[in-house]
Amino acid sequence: MIRGLTKAGLGDVGNAEQYIALAAKYGFGAVDIDMGSLTKGRSVEEAAALLRSHGVVLGAIGLTVQWRTTEEEFLAGLPALAEQAAIARQLGCTACTTYILPSTDEPAAPFMASAVRRLRLCAQILGAYGIRLGLEFVGPHHLRTRWKHPFIWTMADTLEMVAAIGEPNVGLLLDCYHWYTNGLTTEDIARLRPEQIVHVHVNDAPDVPVEEALDNGRLIAGEGVIDLVGFLKALKQTGYAGAVAQEVLTQQPPQEPAEERVRRTAAQYDRLFAEAGI
Amino acid sequence: MIRGLTKAGLGDVGNAEQYIALAAKYGFGAVDIDMGSLTKGRSVEEAAALLRSHGVVLGAIGLTVQWRTTEEEFLAGLPALAEQAAIARQLGCTACTTYILPSTDEPAAPFMASAVRRLRLCAQILGAYGIRLGLEFVGPHHLRTRWKHPFIWTMADTLEMVAAIGEPNVGLLLDCYHWYTNGLTTEDIARLRPEQIVHVHVNDAPDVPVEEALDNGRLIAGEGVIDLVGFLKALKQTGYAGAVAQEVLTQQPPQEPAEERVRRTAAQYDRLFAEAGI
Amino acid sequence: MIRGLTKAGLGDVGNAEQYIALAAKYGFGAVDIDMGSLTKGRSVEEAAALLRSHGVVLGAIGLTVQWRTTEEEFLAGLPALAEQAAIARQLGCTACTTYILPSTDEPAAPFMASAVRRLRLCAQILGAYGIRLGLEFVGPHHLRTRWKHPFIWTMADTLEMVAAIGEPNVGLLLDCYHWYTNGLTTEDIARLRPEQIVHVHVNDAPDVPVEEALDNGRLIAGEGVIDLVGFLKALKQTGYAGAVAQEVLTQQPPQEPAEERVRRTAAQYDRLFAEAGI
Amino acid sequence: MIRGLTKAGLGDVGNAEQYIALAAKYGFGAVDIDMGSLTKGRSVEEAAALLRSHGVVLGAIGLTVQWRTTEEEFLAGLPALAEQAAIARQLGCTACTTYILPSTDEPAAPFMASAVRRLRLCAQILGAYGIRLGLEFVGPHHLRTRWKHPFIWTMADTLEMVAAIGEPNVGLLLDCYHWYTNGLTTEDIARLRPEQIVHVHVNDAPDVPVEEALDNGRLIAGEGVIDLVGFLKALKQTGYAGAVAQEVLTQQPPQEPAEERVRRTAAQYDRLFAEAGI
Secondary structure: OEEEEOOOOOOOOOOHHHHHHHHHHOOOOEEOOOHHHHOOOOOHHHHHHHHHHOOOEEOOEEOOOOOOOOHHHHHHOHHHHHHHHHHHHHOOOOEEEEEEOOEEOOOHHHHHHHHHHHHHHHHHHHHHOOOEEEEEEOOOHHHHOOOOEEOOOOHHHHHHHHHHHOOOOEEEEEEHHHHHHOOOOHHHHHOOOHHHEEEEEEOEOOOOOHHHOOOOEOEOOOOOOOOHHHHHHHHHHHOOOOEEEEOOOEOOOOOOOHHHHHHHHHHHHHHHHHHHOO | OEEEEOOOOOOOOOOHHHHHHHHHHOOOOEEOOOHHHHOOOOOHHHHHHHHHHOOOEEOOEEOOOOOOOOHHHHHHOHHHHHHHHHHHHHOOOOEEEEEEOOEEOOOHHHHHHHHHHHHHHHHHHHHHOOOEEEEEEOOOHHHHOOOOEEOOOOHHHHHHHHHHHOOOOEEEEEEHHHHHHOOOOHHHHHOOOHHHEEEEEEOEOOOOOHHHOOOOEOEOOOOOOOOHHHHHHHHHHHOOOOEEEEOOOEOOOOOOOHHHHHHHHHHHHHHHHHHHOO | OEEEEOOOOOOOOOOHHHHHHHHHHOOOOEEOOOHHHHOOOOOHHHHHHHHHHOOOEEOOEEOOOOOOOOHHHHHHOHHHHHHHHHHHHHOOOOEEEEEEOOEEOOOHHHHHHHHHHHHHHHHHHHHHOOOEEEEEEOOOHHHHOOOOEEOOOOHHHHHHHHHHHOOOOEEEEEEHHHHHHOOOOHHHHHOOOHHHEEEEEEOEOOOOOHHHOOOOEOEOOOOOOOOHHHHHHHHHHHOOOOEEEEOOOEOOOOOOOHHHHHHHHHHHHHHHHHHHOO | OEEEEOOOOOOOOOOHHHHHHHHHHOOOOEEOOOHHHHOOOOOHHHHHHHHHHOOOEEOOEEOOOOOOOOHHHHHHOHHHHHHHHHHHHHOOOOEEEEEEOOEEOOOHHHHHHHHHHHHHHHHHHHHHOOOEEEEEEOOOHHHHOOOOEEOOOOHHHHHHHHHHHOOOOEEEEEEHHHHHHOOOOHHHHHOOOHHHEEEEEEOEOOOOOHHHOOOOEOEOOOOOOOOHHHHHHHHHHHOOOOEEEEOOOEOOOOOOOHHHHHHHHHHHHHHHHHHHOO
16 A cells, blocks of 8 residues: 545645655655646656656546536536546556535435436546546535435445446545444455555544544544554455545644644554554 | 337236237237236247237337345346346337336435446346337326435436436336326427337326326326327427337226227327327 | 538538538538538637528538557547537537448457447547447448458448447448448348438449449449439438438549539439438 | 366366365365356255355356357347356355457457457346456467457457456456467566456466467476466466466366376465465
8 A cells, every 4th residue: 555645634735846745755655636736837747757756656636527517517527537537647647536425405316317427427538548436435424414415425325326337447435534434344344345446545533423523624644533553454455555645624724834744644654554564 | 100008007908819909909009018928828939929910019018127126136137137038029029118216215316326227237138139128207296205205207317317327228118197297398208319219108197287196097098188199299200110008007997898998099099199190 | 311511522612611601502401521620710609600500500520539540549539529529519510420441450359349449438428418429331342351351341240339339329320332332222221220320421333343333433422323212212211310411532533613513412412312202 | 366176177076066075175265167067956055055164165157158159149148147147146156257269260350349249248247246257368379270260369459358348347367378378478467457357277388389389288287387486476466366276178088086186286286376475
């Protein structure tokens, strides 16, 4: 497994080069970064060289296609998807991710039918470029009733959605916060085949009842109550060999400098990975 | 278009041979009949010969796979589906249909994901044998709240489900009762491409507010308030050339003999088809 | 059916506006034109207005994705495909076509596997925009041995390739020259379902043995030996309602002005369509 | 990885129970056996219990659907496929395999199109039951010209065929004999993702020029010239965790008793697995 960063929860990490250098300095081998900022002012070849020179890979890109709203918006995003996929491929990236909110203002059944059709096409385009699509289920209880109709939030339902999409390159983005807020066990992870996991997020939860854990109330991985050692051990058991990226959603930007956040994260990763035997 | 019968609303039509003979006698060119009763006591070749000798084709068969309940029940039905499809093909049948209830006790979103996955496989198996799968949307208002969660009942949502399934041989079973209870127009039909229509049911509604039209409170086509001439004209406009089968769901079996029901239906078909210029 | 033009065999038809005006003047309701020249110096809305003002629709666009060569070239063409499809949709175009050469320098079996995979993705992208993909089989005998290995040239094999692609929006581009050089009958066409035909080309063959009819030795439709009345009658029988576009491949550009070619074509269309009862 | 047996090259292994007991006695954890002989005279539950009691799993079943000949034969085999898949699932089997001959009497391109379409449906049915389909490429040189037209025999072309099929549950049956006769390297294996490998066969080649290695002239794995240690090491590198089954095709049945063959095979497995660090 590759230790990875996303920008979430780090505060101001500077420009792409500074962010990549910071990751490398603290032993992270992967960064999640939007391709716009990575290729701003540099060619794709230069961006690839920048990553290479720091020994860092591109962990995952976010799906920019708007699959949740109107057909017009969905269609409007497809040409850019093909272009982004072409660039991501040149940068050696093999993962693209999107999240699924647990409730929706749209009627749930037709929304699922649309989502399946639209995400299938996204997956088909990504697949041509050797990129997999990871669907992130979102567990926090308050979001399940935030919009009008319940949608899906469990891993089982998300795997059913993956099956409905039916493409070989679709799997899960597994975030330990959603695993925790769903009340899942390490066995639930260990049962997965490695190709079912496209990307992994880690972070932690405060010591409150699980029903009260807020989506944007997360802590640095290892500084809360989630059994991250069990989570990582179970991941290892599946054979998963991709990136494990910190992603800490918070209400306020952190007070301390980005480097201090990265340092704290790295220290926790050292401990957690060691305890998990990775 | 081929005038067709289903058994619904006819009362006791006798055995397969008697039913087919009755259809032929009153000018119907297609019957919907389950293959079990058609091949009971006769080989597939004999069943084909029976249909041929009366100049009647097999309009559509019903999907027997249980796609609405457990995975076990779904899987258990697949071997029989392949066998039925093989027989239907030998009998010259090219349509298989299933209905979609407008509400469900299952959570709607995962139920849609399962339905898409399961019906796709059914369509794939049927397609190998040259058989198309028609999904019937069900419009009556009372059924929309009959079970716990709303599912889908509009033609637009059903076409979205067809698109989510994504197979070339899936389309609609268009029943005028559901067209009527959905408040659809003739333009809504005329916009369809012929291959989007797999099968057609006709019947009629009593003169009650549309919201009160009960699913099992139907009348013989032409004896109620539905604009069947408009419905048929619009069908013709699409280029649809398949069967138009009477299907009259009622609470009680009819009092009069089956032959009288068929005769009344035939008389209405004569008038309606003439007025529609078919 | 809509009478249509392609530029092939017409000589210099001028710019997009002149070409469209010429088509309209002689009663053609569809033109095949590349979107580059159509939108050169005008917005998509203006291009749509130009077509509309002449009562002419866009018959079909050509597939620009390079599916026959390297994976790099294939992938490089996908972003443009999504963009073209988006524009074509705004212009009301619903057909995109490509031809399949009857022999190839590549080993035939893996070339078919690649072609199926690549054309499937093209079809999936086009399908999102409501556009169908028509595959043109190419019949002339001299091309069957022109390259190292035989590939496919029959309608049956092309339909098998369509089935291998497996998408709902893929069918045939039916060119009477390839129908003729394949020795097919009117029954072979009449057996097709309308949705299996995406686009139609007409032209004619000189009075030479069919084995000697050259791909680029074609005549104006109606001026040669092909049974075009039978061809059109059979098309009508299928229910096909799309464009029938003249496409006359010749070794030399025509000597006479484009308008004279269009006039002669229109005169033949008048006669042929009348005899075919269209 | 699980040490496995097929019956090929073992001579008379007796009935299902004797074969399973023999496997267990010599430390093999998987057997490939047709389900007919496994369930002959016992229920599916009893067959599962028999396997369980010996600590042996069912490695893979063979695809019985005839996908290489007529459409009639293909369709006739589908109902049995669904039934076999249902039983295999109850027996805990997750792999089904078929081989692809390197030449064919059929024209190569349409044969590939049919093969893709037919194997896709087989994969779709198997997939519903949690079973993967492994395609075995066949390398021996003499078979490449045995029939009229070259088809495919390389791993790369087979992976292209897997991509053309496009289902999530299709991959390779990797047989070291075909790896060897294709002149492939350990890097070619190491580059695979584990889910691309459905099943593995091992055996060995005599010390003759690779072009002369006959398909049915194989030796017990470890007793010939194939670099089986490299093969196994590369497999391990991919993360493959399935069965590695001996399969020794020979012209004559072995002279020695089956148990002696199994003993010799087990001894070689001990050495090879140890040297490969598995």
